[in-house]
Amino acid sequence: MDLTLREHLDAHGLAAKKSFGQHFLLDLNVTRKIVRFAGPFEGRPVIEVGPGPGGLTRALLESDAGKVVLVEKDPRFIPLLNELDDGAGRLTVVEADALNVREDQLVEGPAHLVSNLPYNVGTPLLIKWLTGPWTPASLTLMFQKEVAERVVARPGDDAYGRLAVISQAVAEAKLVMHLPAAAFTPPPKVASAVVHLVPREDRPDRELLKALERVTAAAFGQRRKMLRSSLKQLGGAELCEKAGISPEDRAEVIDLDGFLRLARAFAGIEQPTAPTDGGAVLMRRKKT
Incomplete structure (x- = not known):
């Protein structure tokens, strides 16, 4: 060398x-x-x-x-x-x-x-x-x-x-x-x-990450539209309401936590619950 x-x-x-x-x-x-x-x-x-x-x-x-x-x-x-x-x-x-x-x-x-x-x-x-x-x-x-x-x-x-x-x-x-x-x-x-x-130690598992990719692709694919329109094929306003997100918001103002909530709602995964005994945050699939 x-x-x-x-x-x-x-x-x-x-x-x-x-x-x-x-x-x-x-x-x-x-x-x-x-x-x-x-x-x-x-x-x-x-x-x-x-x-x-x-x-x-x-x-x-x-x-x-x-x-x-x-x-x-x-x-x-x-x-x-x-x-x-x-x-x-x-x-x-x-x-x-x-x-x-x-x-x-x-x-x-x-x-x-x-x-x-x-x-x-x-x-x-x-x-x-x-x-x-x-x-x-x-x-x-x-x-x-x-x-x-x-x-x-x-x-x-x-x-x-x-x-x-x-x-x-x-x-x-x-x-x-x-x-x-x-x-x-x-x-x-x-x-x-x-x-x-x-x-991150708390990075999404494979299922949640796949849902996050779907949601972000739709939301930013039409980033100037309100989420109720850009996410219409994934649930639109109803999906936003499940995630606690305003359907009138646009993708550019939604933070990481908001997108994770949208992804969980889309995948049918319960939103995380605060740990009561110092344990890890729980994420459970909704029963259908």
């Missing part, structure tokens, strides 16, 4: 591919900062998607991460990434499309995700990791700024929508870093930002 990243790229005759949404982050000072936001890892494995020339990989290999697993779709970068292996047995390079990978087959036990995601698949990958069967210990992900703002947006924000509700139902989400386009090679047309997400 004596060559600089730019020297590695030049030596292999590599350049970013627009079709893969590639923009390389070559400044090790910046990648080290991202890894500090992501850690500490305390010896747990880390998965990085779309490492490209390995700028973030180098910082991960300097950290307290255990096994570092790279998932790279572009075969041009596999030889270059393998050169980063220092012989300690920590680095594994997998040539695959991350959208089709089963993360539980890459690592054992809790693992972190740290990635500068390709712009063209960032949102689908986030949804996969938030709603799929495998739950990461944390996610520290770089998106284009517009997507990052949608992940952390609050009711009333212009960026508030379905992605914010789903993300925040599953994880505590925080925007931790902004990067200008000039930080990348080649520079993209937009700025970027890093979001750190930690899965």
Whole structure:
């Protein structure tokens, strides 16, 4: 790992591919900062998607991460990434499309995700990791700024929508870093930002999450309409009343708790009752 990243790229005759949404982050000072936001890892494995020339990989290999697993779709970068292996047995390079990978087959036990995601698949990958069967210990992900703002947006924000509700139902989400386009090679047309997400202990189970996806898709699919209209196919005003939500409200003003109540009402799950003995909140299916 004596060559600089730019020297590695030049030596292999590599350049970013627009079709893969590639923009390389070559400044090790910046990648080290991202890894500090992501850690500490305390010896747990880390998965990085779309490492490209390995700028973030180098910082991960300097950290307290255990096994570092790279998932790279572009075969041009596999030889270059393998050169980063220092012989300690920590680095594994997998040539695959991350959208089709089963993360539980890459690592054992809790693992972190740290990635500068390709712009063209960032949102689908986030949804996969938030709603799929495998739950990461944390996610520290770089998106284009517009997507990052949608992940952390609050009711009333212009960026508030379905992605914010789903993300925040599953994880505590925080925007931790902004990067200008000039930080990348080649520079993209937009700025970027890093979001750190930690899965919530009280995240919805599979049934409730599926209902939440249905409700938010309908509500934000017609976000300028009142909920009685946008949710008409799911129950409209009656559904809103069951959830204690005004049918005249619009999706953009409903907070996470309100959407969870709508999802429970849609799925026929009782609204949570306050614990009487310090125990967990109860959620029971309504009898039909």
